Amino acid sequence: MATVSMADKAKAKADNLIDEAEVATSASAGDVQAELENLRRDIAALTQTVASFGTGKLKEASIRASQLGSEAADVSAQYVESARDSLRSAEQDLQAQIRSKPLQAVAIAAGVGFLAALLSRR
Template sequence: MATAAGKSSTDTPTPADLEADIQQLKADVEKLTKHLAKTGEHGYGAARRAASEGVEQLRAQGEAAFESVRGGAQDIEAQLIASVRERPVTSLAIAAGVGFLFALLSRR
């Protein structure tokens, strides 16, 4: 059986020895607490940075997707305007037909 400070197992610890062991234990617990606090702060900071970078990346992707959709909508609008200008009577007939279908569906 190992004992503290090189004493043999037959020696009885004195109150001073016990007090010294308790003080050492308190110091060790305090160091461990400080170390865990630093580790926690580091982990929190890293997680916060990663989340911030992720948000920024998602924002950039969202803006790119919005611009892509916006460009596609502008292209479709230009094609629709060109088609209406080329064939106004056909466009009017299509619009009337779509309106009639909506009217039929909304009655139900």
């Protein structure tokens, strides 16, 4: 009977191991559920962080684009004003030249007119 009692002890020990394995398995499933929940919270937090980062970068880009647009408008206005000044200066120089040498101006105008007439015939 001593052999039977050892077999019973071995069977009882095996049953205990099976019970412990079931407890360990259910504990592992609970741990997995907890870890999944932590992972979901981390992903949600990461999503919010990335979204706010993207929003911040979008605002920065918008502000920079506005600044560049303003700078371009200012530079364009300066170039237009410079061109106007140059044209006024050229017009004043031309008027002064015509007043100082009116016959030469008439001869040049007649020559340009004659050339324009020749070119328009062809």
